[in-house]
Amino acid sequence: MAGRAPAADRPSDIRNVVLVGHSGSGKTTLVEALALTAGAIGRAGRVEDGGTVSDHDEIEHRQQRSVQLSLVPVEWGGITINVLDTPGYADFVGEVRAGLRAADAALFVVSAADGVDGATRLLWDECAAVGMPRAIVVTHLESARAGFEEMTDICRKAFGGDDPDAVLPLYLPLHGRPGADGHAPVTGLIGLLSQRVFDYSSGSRAESDPAPDQLPVIEEARNRLIEGIIAESEDESLMDRYLAGEEVGLTTLTEDLERAVARGSFHPVLAAAPAADGARQGLGTVELLELVTGGFPTPPERTAPAVTTPEGKPRPALACDPDGPLAAEVVKTSSDPYVGRISLVRVFSGTLRPDETVHVSGHGLEDRGHEDHDVDERVGALSRPFGRQQRPLSQAIAGDLACVAKLTRAETGDTLSAKEQPLLMEPWEMPDPLLPVAIRAHSKADEDKLSQGLARLVAEDPTMRLEQNQDTHQVVLWCLGEAHTDVALERLRGRYGVQVDAVPHKVPLRETFGERGGGRGRHVKQSGGHGQFAICEIEVDPLPAGSGVEFVDKVVGGAVPRQFIPSVEKGVRAQAARGVAAGYQLVDVRITLLDGKAHSVDSSDAAFQTAGALALREAAARCRIDLLEPVAEVRVLVADDYVGPVMSDLSGRRGRVVGTEQYGTGRTLVRAEIPEIEIDRYAVDLRSVSHGTGRFSRSYVRHEPMPPQLAARIREQDGQES
Template sequence: MGDKTNTHPGAAGRAATADRPSSLRNVVLVGHSGAGKTTLVEALALTSGAANRAGRVEDGTTLSDYDEIEHRQQRSVQLALVPVEWGGIKINLLDTPGYADFVGELRAGLRAADAALFVVSAADGVDGSTRMVWDECAAVGMPRAIVVTHLESARADFEEMTAICQRVFGGDDPDAVLPLYLPLHGEEGPDGHAPVAGLIGLLSQRVFDYSSGERVERPPEAEHLPLIEEARDRLIEGIIAESEDETLMDRYLGGEEVDVKTLVADLERAVARGTFHPVLAAAPAAEGGRQGIGTVELLELVTGGFPTPLEHEAPAVTTPRGTPRPPLTCDPEGPLAAEVVKTSSDPYVGRISLVRVFSGTLRPDETVHVSGHGMEDRGHEDHDVDERIGALSAPFGKQQRVLPQAIAGDLACVGKLTRAETGDTLSAKDDPLLMEPWVMPDPLLPVAIEAHSKADEDKLSQGLSRLVAEDPTMRLEQNPDTHQVVLWCLGEAHVDVALERLRSRYGVQVDAVPHRVSLRETFAEPAAGRGRHVKQSGGHGQFAICEIQVDPLPGGSGIEFVDKVVGGAVPRQFIPSVEKGVRAQAQRGVAAGYPLVDVRVTLLDGKAHSVDSSDAAFQTAGALALREAAGQCRIHLLEPYAEVRVLVSDEYVGPVMSDLSGRRGRVVGTEQTAGGRTLVRAEIPEIEIGRYAVDLRSLSHGTGRFSRSYARHEPMPQQVAAKIHEQEGSAA
C-alpha cells in the first residue's frame, strides 16, 4: 500500500464511473479551517489526471470554484464532491468546511462517506472540534487515516505532529496511530529550513523522491537506515498486533522475517476495520511538478486500505408510515434507496440534490418517491410525494459531467427535484421507503431580520423557504409574541452566509435588527379596578360598568376569570363579554405592552342599562377595569428562563460556570461524562444567552456544546427592567 505506482490514472475530461460497488471508495476529508483540505483535494485530482497542472478543470475553473461566497470569504462554507479515478477505482472525495458554523455540511459528508481522512496542519496542530469529530467516527467504527499537511512551513515538525496525533487520537493505544512514511528533507535554505523533497516508505524501505517534479523511486541513503529501522519495527509490531493470524507476533518476536505482502494485507484489513489509523504526509509539488508530495501514496491507501460501500452498514429503513423493513444491502439490483445529503440552487438549472445511493440503481428521467421526516420546528415539512428526476451528473468545479446511472454505493447530483430537501429518501414509487435520519446540530444563534424595502418584502417569504430547504441546520421562526422573523443559525459566519445567499441568490435584501425575547407582565400584588363605559350622543348609547379584583397566581397559571356577581348586577349574557374584554386587554398588556399572565380576575359587581348595554360596551368596560387595577399596584416584568445543558472539557468547567453566573444564571448541577468532559446544568435568562453559541465556542476553544429549552418566566430585576424600558423608549 502506497509503495506502488499507479498504472491506470483517471483521465481528465470525463466523469469517473463505477460499474460495481467494489470499485468505489467514498472518503470525507475532515479538519479545522485552514488545514489544507481543499488544497489536498486539488492535488489528488492533479495526480490522478482529473485536473491539469494548474489545478484547473476544462473550463478553467478550480475544483473549489463552487460558490462566489467561498471566494469572497476565502474559506469553504459547503460540502463539495470531487470524483477522481485511480487504478480503476472511482474515489468520491467529499471536501467539508472546517469552520464550526458549517458543521451541518460536515455531518452530511460523514453520512455520505465510508471512511474519513483527518487533515491536520503540522504548523497548527489539532483543535478541539477535530478531536470531537474523531470521537464521533470512533463511536460508529468509521475507518480513519491522518494526513499531515503544511510540511513546507518553517515551524513544521512531522515527528512532533505524529506524537500529538498518537496522544490525541490514539487514546489507550498510541500504536494504533503510526506513520507509514517519513518525510525526506532536501538541502537547507538560507533560513536553515530544509524543505520536504520526498518520502521514505517504511514497509518497502524505499525512497520516493519528488525533488525533480516527478516521483522517482530509489534505495535509501546509509544515513536514513537507523531512522527507518526504528520506525519500521514499531510499525510492523503495530500492524501485527491487529493481524488475524495470532501466531504472527510470536514468530516475528522470535526473529522470523515477515513478508511485506503479508504486512500490507494485514494493514489494509486493519485500516478497513477502523482499528489502525495510518499517518501520512503531504506537501505541495516541486516547482513544475505534476504530483504533490504524498498524493500517490495517499491514493494507494484509499484504494487499497479504505473499505468499499459493500462493507458499510446502511441506515435503517421503514415505510413512510413507520413499518420496519429488512436491512438494506449495497446491491445495485436491490430496492432503490437513496438519500439527499445536500441541496443547492443553481441560477441556470435550478435545484440540485447531491444523493448517496445505498441500494438499487438510480437512473435519469425516472419517477421516484420522495419521503421526508420533516422538521416542522425548522420550517421543513414532511414529504410523501412522487417526483420525476432529471439528469444525473458528477460535479467538477462548476461543470456537471453527465452520468448514465448511479449504482448502489455511488454519489451523484440529481436535477429537477423540486420538493426533495436534505435528509429526504428517494425510493421506487411502488415501494416507498424512509431512512432513519442523521443527527442535525441545533441552531442556537438567533438573528431577527426585516425586509429592506417593499420590493424585498414581497420576495422574502419565498426566499426564506428556499434558503431553509437547502440548509437543515437553519431554523425559521415567525415569533407570535414579538412578531419578528427570526433565523436561528449555528454562528456568526453561518448568519453572514445566509444573508448573503438571500441577497445574491434569491435577490432579497434584508436588515438584521435586535432580537427580542418574549417578555410578560404580571401583578406583583392584589388590586381592584372599576371599568365605566358610559356614552350618550343621541340615539342608541353605550352603558357598562364592572368592578373586578385581580390577584397574582403562581407562574404558569395563565389568566383565570371568575364570576362572583350576585343579584344580576351584570346580566348573565354580558359576563362572557367582560371576560373577553379582560383577556383582550391582558394580551395587549397593561404596563409595557407585553402580555399579562398569571393572574386571577374576579368579576364582583357592575351595572347595566336595559337599552344601552351591549356586548361591545361590556368588553370595553372589562378592559378599562383591568387597566385601572394595574394602575393601583406594582407590575412585574417577567422574562423567560431557559434550562441550559453545557457539555465542556473538564479544563474549561471553571470558566464556563463563572461565565454562566455572570449572565445571572443559576448552576443547578454538574455530572461527569465520558471522554474527560463535564455536563453543566443551569437555569439562565434567555435575554442573556442570545450570543451564547458564539461566546461558548470562544470560551471553550471550540470544544463546548450546549442545548437549551424553555423553563418558565420569572420576574426581571428592577434595574434590568428599567434598562429594557429605556432601550425601547429610545427605539421608539
C-alpha cells in the same frame, strides 16, 4: 458539458472519503492536489478536456467550497474515488455531518502550523463512535513551527486514546538542504514497509533505494509500525512468530494494514503538500491515493442506515446491491442560477436512473420549518462535478454519489426510493441551531419575496430553523454561529434577491401583577343616536407561576346582565394578551368581576368588552407590575480543562449551576438554569470560552420575575423603540 462522466460498474470499484479538519488546515488545497495527480484537473484549476476556469470563477468557487460540502470525483487505478470536501468553520458542522453520512472513511487533515484543535478532536470521537475508518494527513510541512515527527506525536496523543500505537506514520519525510532560515524543506517520503525512497523534488515521483545513513532511522520506525500492524492482525499467532524472530513478509504486512485501516482499528499518518510550480504531482498524493484505494473500505463493507416504511414499519437491512431496492439519500441541497435546485445524493441500494419517478420521504424536522414529505417526483438529469462543470451520468449504482437536477420537493436528509416500495432512512444527527437572528424585509418589494426566499433557504440547510414568533411578532432565523448567519443572509440577498435587515432579537417576556389590585372600567358615549354604556369593576390577584389567566364572576343582583359577563371576560383576556404595562402578555392572575352597571338600550357586547379592558388597564396603573423572563435549562458538554471557565461564565450570566457529572473520558456535563435573555449569543461565546470544545443544549423551564433594575432598563428600551 464536455463528454460523459465515467461511472463505476461495481460498488467494489468505488471509494467514498470525506476530508475533515479545522479551517486553514489545507483540505481544499489537498483535494485539488489529489485531483491534479489523478489527472482530473490541470494546473491553476483548469479542467482537462473541459475548457478553462477564469480567476474570478475559481475564487468564487473556492469561497463556496469553504462553507459547504462539495464533491470532487477522481479515478486512480480503475477505482472511482468520491472525495467530499467539508468546511472547516465550526458554524458549518452540519455540512461535515452530511459528509460523514455520505462517506465510508474519513481523512483528518491536520496543519503542521496549527496542530489539532478541540473541534477536530470532537469530530474524531464522533467517527470513533460509529466505527468509521480514519487516516491522518499532515499538511503545511513548510511551516517552521512543527515538523512531521512532532505532529505525528501530537496526533498520537490527541487521537490514540488508550492505544497510541494505533496512530503511526507509514512514511518518514525526506528533507532537502536547509534554507537561509535553517528550515529544511520536505522533498520526498521514505516508505517504512517498502523501505523505498520516493523523491518529489524533480516535479514527479522518483523511486530509489535509501542511503546507508537513512537505514537506522528507517529500522527503528519500521519495527514500531510492524508491531502496531501485527497487534491489529486477525492472525493471533503472528505476534508470537514475529517476536520469535520470524521475518514477516511485505505482502502479509500490507494486507493486515489494509484490513486494520478498513475496520477502523488502525489510523495511519501521512504527509502531503501541493505540487510546486511546474510539477505534475504533489508530495504524498500518490501514497494517499494508494491508501484510499487499497486500505479504505468499499461501500459493501460498510453498514447502510436502517430503513423503515414512511409509516414507521421496520424493513430488512439494506445491502449495497445495484439490483436491490432503490434507497438513496439527499445529503446536500443547493441552487444553481441556471439549472435550479441540485441535490447531491448517496445511493445505498439499487440503481438511480435519469427520468424515472421516485418516492420522496422525509424527514421529521417540522420544528425547524421543514415540512415532512411523502410525494412522488420525477428525477431529472444525473451528473457528476468536473471542475465548474457538470458531466452527465447514465446511472448511479449502489455505493456511488451523484448530482440530481430538478427535485423540487426533496430536501437535505430526504430518502429517495421506488414509488412501489417507499422507504424512509433513519436520519443522521443534526446540530441544533442556537444562535437567533431576527430579520425583516428591507422594503415592501422584499416583503413580497421574503416568504419564498426563506422557504428555499431552509430547504437547502436542515441545520437552520425558521421561526415565526407569535409573542414578539418577529421572523427569526436560528443558526449555528455568526459565520452561518452571514452566509444565510448573503444567500437571501445574492441568490434569492431578498434584501433583509437584521434587527435586535426579542426574548418573549411576560407580565404579572406583583400585588392585589383593582380597577373600574367606564365606557360611556351618549352624544346622540345609539350610544355605548358599560361599567364594570374588577379585582386582580396574583397567582402561582404557570396558572395562566383565570376569570371569576362574583356579580350579585344582576348589576351586570348575564349576557354581558362573557363580554367582560373577552375584553380582559384580550387586554391580557396585549399586555398592561410594557406590551408583554399578562399571565398568572385571577381577574374577578365584582360589580358594574348597564343601560337597557345603550349597553352592548362591544361596550362591555371595552369596559373590561379599561378596568384591567386601570388596575395595572395602580399596582406594581413585574416582568417575567423565560428561564432555560442549559446542558453544557465541555472538556475537563475548561469546566472552571464555563461555570464562571454561567454565573456571570445570572445562571445557577445545578449539577455536574463526568461524561465519558475527559469531558464534563454542566447543568445550569439561566435566563434566556443572557444566552442569546451563548453559541458564539461558549466557543470562545471553551476553545471550541464546548457544546450545549437548552430547554425552556419556566418564567420567573426579572430583577427590578433590569426590568426598568427593558421598559426604557421598549419605550425608546416605540
